[in-house]
Amino acid sequence: MNRKNSILGRISLMILVLSLTFVGYSQVNISGTILDNITKEPLVGAYVVPVNGKGGAISDTEGKFTLNVIPQVKQLKVTFVGYTSQTIDISNKTTFEILLVSEDKLDEVLVIAYGTQKKSDKTGAVTQVTSKELNKGRITDPIQGMQGKAAGVNISKQGGDPNGGFSVNIRGAASITGGTGPLYVVDGVVGIDPTTLNPDDIESFNILKDAASTSLYGTQGSNGVIIITTRGGAFGRTSSDQIKVEYNNFISFDKVANRLDFLTGDQLRQYASDVNSQNFSDNGANTDWMDEIYRTGISQQHTLSFSKADENTSYRASISANNLMGVINGSSRDRYIARLNISQKALNDKLTLTARLSGTFQKSNFVQYGGGSSPDNVIYQAMRRSPTDPVYNADGTYYESDRSFQYNNPVALIEQTQNEQDAKKLLGNFDASYKITDNLTAQINTAYTRDDNQSFYAQQASAFSNTTNGIAARSYNNKNYKYTSEVLNYNNTFNEKHNLNLIGGHSWQSVSYDGFRAEARNIDPFYEDVQSNNLQAYSQIEWGYVSSYRSIEEGLASVFSRAIYDFDKKYYLTASLRRDKSTKYGDDIEWGTFWAVSSAWNIAKEKFMENVSLVSELKLRVGYGLTGNADIPNGIDRVLYRPTGLAQNAETGELEVVWNNNQGNISNPNLAWEEVNELNVGLDFGLLKNRITGSLEIYQKTTKGLVMEVAVPVPPNIAPKKYENAGEIQNNGFELTLNAVVLDNKNLTWKSTVALSSNTQETVTLGNLETNQLGIKKLYVSGRGLVGGDNYTQVILPGHEIGSFFLPVYVGLSGDGKFLFETASGGVTRDVTKAQRQFVGSAQPDLIIGWSNYFKLFKGFDASFSLRGIFGHQIFNVTKMVFSNPADAPTLNVLESAISGEAASITSDPTISTYYLEDGDFIKLDNISFGYNIPFKPESSIKNLRVFVNSNNLWMWTKYTGLDPELNFSGTEFGRDQYDVYPRTTSLTIGLNASF
Structure with a gap:
């Protein structure tokens, strides 16, 4: 009887160990599709690797992948040559659409007048400076961040006055009497002062330098245009409920x-x-x-x-x-x-x-x-x-x-x-x-x-x-x-x-x-x-x-x-x-x-x-x-008058406003x-x-x-x-x-x-x-x-x-x-x-x-x-x-x-x-x-x-x-x-x- 109990005890222990082992190695099936975030084309050969886990997967010709991971794995890292790697949270989902952002300069999306365009499709002189490329460290003015980053854009500041600004000149002065600074467009709104922006809030600068790029801004485009895009959450990039x-x-x-x-x-x-x-x-x-x-x-x-x-x-x-x-x-x-x-x-x-x-x-x-x-x-x-x-x-x-x-x-x-x-x-x-x-x-x-x-x-x-x-x-x-x-x-x-x-x-x-x-x-x-x-x-x-x-x-x-x-x-x-x-x-x-x-x-x-x-x-x-x-x-273009005081009208004896030429110029209707x-x-x-x-x-x-x-x-x-x-x-x-x-x-x-x-x-x-x-x-x-x-x-x-x-x-x-x-x-x-x-x-x-x-x-x-x-x-x-x-x-x-x-x-x-x-x-x-x-x-x-x-x-x-x-x-x-x-x-x- 004792020997029989001993054998049964050993068998029970083995079953318990095998059960725990099975539980420890039970796996969760994760699947998804990996696409280019702009073209939505599938990315073939992207690597999907569990963070703090073993194994991995490679996306197929349709950008799809399937991967089994143990429950302890909470994140996957997705990488593809020429694209920014991305880490996604898999705590609450098992199926994903993953959009990777291209690092290839010729595939960047440029912001142009009233729209966007892939850099490889541009026909004008447009330069983009992204937030990653801006100058680092003590940047207190948004314009300071792109100093020296774009050819033909001369950015300077004389002295270190905390209340002074930067001077920007694109392709030389185009006027003698008129202004020579560029037009600023922020999130599609023309004429916004860039100093009202925090440099950390900026996603990119897009600099339009030639007339083929700036003509849609008409009378405001002769000195070049700088389009600023501010940061915001990108649809579909966050895969968890975390802020x-x-x-x-x-x-x-x-x-x-x-x-x-x-x-x-x-x-x-x-x-x-x-x-x-x-x-x-x-x-x-x-x-x-x-x-x-x-x-x-x-x-x-x-x-x-x-x-x-x-x-x-x-x-x-x-x-x-x-x-x-x-x-x-x-x-x-x-x-x-x-x-x-x-x-x-x-x-x-x-x-x-x-x-x-x-x-x-x-x-x-x-x-x-x-x-x-x-x-x-x-x-x-x-x-x-x-x-x-x-x-x-x-x-x-x-x-x-x-x-x-x-x-x-x-x-x-x-x-x-x-x-x-x-x-x-x-x-x-x-x-x-x-x-x-x-x-x-x-x-x-x-x-x-x-x-x-x-x-x-x-x-x-x-x-x-x-x-x-x-x-x-x-x-x-x-x-x-x-x-x-x-x-x-x-x-x-x-x-x-x-x-x-x-x-x-x-x-x-x-x-x-x-x-x-x-x-x-x-x-x-x-x-x-x-x-x-x-x-x-x-x-x-x-x-x-x-x-x-x-x-x-x-x-x-x-x-x-x-x-x-x-x-x-x-x-x-x-x-x-x-x-x-x-x-x-x-x-x-x-x-x-x-x-x-x-x-x-x-x-x-x-x-x-x-x-x-x-x-x-x-x-x-x-x-x-x-x-x-x-x-x-x-x-x-006109004669402007301003009131300069009161004078008595010689005929009526009443006080009347005296008007004088305010600017000292005559009108020119042409x-x-x-x-x-x-x-x-x-x-x-x-x-x-x-x-x-x-x-x-x-x-x-x-x-x-x-x-x-x-x-x-x-x-x-x-x-x-x-x-x-x-x-x-x-x-x-x-x-x-x-x-x-x-x-x-x-x-x-x-x-x-x-x-x-x-x-x-x-x-x-x-x-x-x-x-x-x-x-x-x-x-x-x-x-x-x-x-x-x-x-x-x-x-x-x-x-x-x-x-x-x-x-x-x-x-x-x-x-x-x-x-x-x-x-x-x-x-x-x-x-x-x-x-x-x-x-x-x-x-x-x-x-x-x-x-x-x-x-x-x-x-x-x-x-x-x-x-x-x-x-x-x-x-x-x-x-x-x-x-x-x-x-x-x-x-x-x-x-x-x-x-x-x-x-x-x-x-x-x-x-x-x-x-x-x-x-x-x-x-x-x-x-x-x-x-x-x-x-x-x-x-x-x-x-x-x-x-x-x-x-x-x-x-x-x-x-x-x-x-x-x-x-x-x-x-x-x-x-x-x-x-x-x-x-x-x-x-x-x-x-x-x-x-x-």
Whole structure:
């Protein structure tokens, strides 16, 4: 019996073990289909691997797979060559449709005017910069992220003012009077300010550079178009009910990158002794005034977002806080942005509704700089102030001197001046798309934005060394913008090879402004605690005034259409047409017509290319089109009057409003927009199975009918000027972009992009203004010792570039230290008025290069850096001209170089000439970043955590001796390194990116 029980016990134990083993190895069947997210074509040979499990599967010819996994496996990883890998949650489902996103640049989806297009189908000059390709680290402005990333797009910022913006120029300036910056389109809404966006909310930039791409924007497209798409949940990408949470932050420390060497107090005393100065006032201090106004700037940004998407609903909500403390005391910016993007599909996926809401709230504190030698220019005062002056008196009050009414204590200017602005920008955008048939879709997009700005300014009397009582002012400015567009989109394929896309639509937009200002001056006493916050508290004022305005509403109505055809993805033809009516132009101008046509030949698909293994992609593009420029001041086509007071009517004896010409110009009912004609030839290529890809663009862009200010006689005219269409300028250039996967193995991936561009510009004609042999004088320079009306450095003249320097040529010094200049006859004169001005260079660069690199290193490390160079241009060094006159010392401060070498022997006053003209070439390390991705187990709530360290403007090479060779290239007045700009900064940043 015992033996029998023993045998039964052993059998029971074996059955129990086998049962547990069976349970442990019971499996769940998972199946699905893997498709391209755009074309919905099946991906054959994709790998499906269980996370923390064994085995795997490969998709078949229909993209389908089947896989058995143990219950402990909760996730699958799907990979396919050339596509971004994807990890899906299998906790609640067993059947999936998995959409993979292509990494192949030639298969990207471009956002173009009123639609989208595969990159391999483009016929125009369009460049895309995705969020993954943007500069990393301390990015506080969306435009900063794409600096150096796109050929032909020059992005610059002069100085590090936290309240300053970036200048963007695409393919050279296309206007003289009008604006030269691009049009911004955000989520299909034209005219949105990109600074209202958080850089972390951006999905991509699509840059439209030629007329064939921008013609559907009519009078707004002449300077290029930048289309920004914001992030939102992508339908069908999320396979679980979990909400994706992302948190990004950084903290940054900023220092002044370059400081000029001014004399110290001891050096100034020694110089006064050396020259036996009789008017030197030594006040016993050794003050470094730049140290007194500079500080270490501390900046930080935090972004928190929530997103979710399934087959029918997607949303993303984010909130960000960005706090910038400038390197000059008193300068700062606090910006808070909230955004919600939500989309819903309905009616069996025929209807898609999208709502976008955002609010940007900003508080800025300014310090006064610019304006040359003005008494409230903080930077100029710090440079000029004698270092022997103390900051404070013995009793703690600010030290002031009677040296000159123009030279004030810069510390007092900062601390006793209130200069603030509160800005609020709200956006509501609604987009509805309805699929009428399988081939026809209707879409409406409407938006409203409201900008409110309140400014506060107050300054105490003691901020100045001269006798000026206090000032207090408040102002309010408002902008209302409305936009709507309706588009029909038809898309079909005939006989499997003929592909046709047609769109037709209408758009309308309007903008209006209004504002109010109240100011009190000569306030005595001044209440420091009140400042400008309660003007009525100042009962004792000498005088004050109140002003208000409401602008004429600017409107633009448009109709447009476009046809895109291709045969078998080999031969492409695109044609577009737009008609615009704008309120900015003359009453006799009805509608403007803008059009473009472009074509492409995909050479790589021809049979004769089948055996050319080196070339994987080769496509030739040609386009020509006409766009316009409506970015000119509103109302210049007419006479505007404003009330200037009351006067008694001589006949009736009653008081009547007196009206005066507000702008000083006469009307021109025939004033029209500037027209820009552009020819573009492009070549897209891929080599070594697209290991190397790129594009070459060659273009000619001609602007006709420039809006110019023309002098007219008075009388018979009621004003001395009018605006008319006269003149022509032409831009010619090329752009080259190269993308290369330099290394790609298990331990190291290196991707590199070079963007190179060159643009030459010529003024063809100035119309009636050519009677003035000196053309249009530009870029006047001001400073101590500069008087008279000939202090200009550039002219706009037919046959020359905008930005051409036209200067007396410096040939040396006379024995008594006077400047010598070349005359028209080849002789020499010390009288600059008798010197021959000559064209001696240009502020326009010959070559702009951007080089971006990304490294994926071993064990989760990554690195990136971006270099940028600008070559072949000159800069007029105003800083050297103003602060290198030894005659100013020892009363005022000067550069160390002013009292040594050749400069010490100069006895002439500063004089406009080539003596101050220098080469402006530079190479700058814009951005360098190192990161580490901390690994976590798949079941962890932390899906990704990357920590990084970053530096902006860490290094620069240049032979230029001024403050900063990087200048803004917008408008028509550039090429001058003014001494009173906000200093350039170098930053060190640490931060993290996390997702849950």
